[in-house]
Amino acid sequence: MGEFLSTFVFILPGVMAYFWLQVFGLNPSVKHTAPEFSGIAALLWLPVSFSTLIVLNTWGAFVNINFLHVNQVWTLEALNKASSDIKYLVLFLFASFIVSFFICWIWCLYVHEFLRNRINHVRKTRKLAPISSSSSVWEEFFIKINENDQENSSMKKIAVFIVYKIDKPEEFIAGSMTKASRPLETDKGLVLEDTEEWTNSIKDDFDYNVTRVYIDTKTGMVIKELDYKNPKNKTIPIIS
Numbered sequence: 001m002g003e004f005l006s007t008f009v010f011i012l013p014g015v016m017a018y019f020w021l022q023v024f025g026l027n028p029s030v031k032h033t034a035p036e037f038s039g040i041a042a043l044l045w046l047p048v049s050f051s052t053l054i055v056l057n058t059w060g061a062f063v064n065i066n067f068l069h070v071n072q073v074w075t076l077e078a079l080n081k082a083s084s085d086i087k088y089l090v091l092f093l094f095a096s097f098i099v100s101f102f103i104c105w106i107w108c109l110y111v112h113e114f115l116r117n118r119i120n121h122v123r124k125t126r127k128l129a130p131i132s133s134s135s136s137v138w139e140e141f142f143i144k145i146n147e148n149d150q151e152n153s154s155m156k157k158i159a160v161f162i163v164y165k166i167d168k169p170e171e172f173i174a175g176s177m178t179k180a181s182r183p184l185e186t187d188k189g190l191v192l193e194d195t196e197e198w199t200n201s202i203k204d205d206f207d208y209n210v211t212r213v214y215i216d217t218k219t220g221m222v223i224k225e226l227d228y229k230n231p232k233n234k235t236i237p238i239i240s
Contacts, residue, residue, distance in 0.1 A: 014041030
């Protein structure tokens with residue numbers, strides 16, 4: 001049981017940090033295997049656990065209430081021993097949850113962008129294209145909110161798409177996107193609303209400029225984003 005609790009303490013903070021990084025939007029470009037995930041969790045464990053120990057040691061130095069007091073821990077051996085105490089274990093996991101949140105928050109807002117800028121500086125000197133802030137083309141196209149979209153107070157991305165197979169452009173469906181798959185989902189999908197109204201509008205009433213096009217080279221699907229705010233009346237040819 002002691003070995004299980006020690007393993008729990010040495011793994012869970014890194015897993016928490018990995019979880020926060022994903023939900024904050026720093027998704028890896030591919031799914032990690034179990035050994036890769038274990039290695040990443042081990043690397044993330046160090047800053048989270050070190051910061052958590054500082055918090056708990058500070059707590060132990062100033063809080064002298066019996067049922068809330070914890071001994072100060074500065075070595076791995078002492079941490080291993082302290083993890084057998086349920087009170088210390090609960091406080092450690094609770095503090096790790098909060099500390100990992102703030103560490104990943106700071107990383108996503110400042111450190112990640114700083115490192116990406118430095119990396120792109122080196123890539124440009126080597127005549128290579130810079131790395132995007134998004135981890136995948138799917139995220140860049142369907143999930144990322146552009147500056148123009150931020151006018152919406154709800155921060156909801158509003159977009160109207162035409163979807164069709166590359167060899168059958170006349171058989172399309174159009175609609176306003178409300179949901180999109182996460183980048184790491186194996187099967188990608190979109191939820192479109194008001195498809196009948198938008199499809200009939202494009203066929204019979206209005207023309208729209210295309211702002212961007214997403215092409216899935218694997219499935220042959222083409223998705224065009226329309227400038228829905230500036231419709232143009234359909235031009236009817238004059239027959240003489």
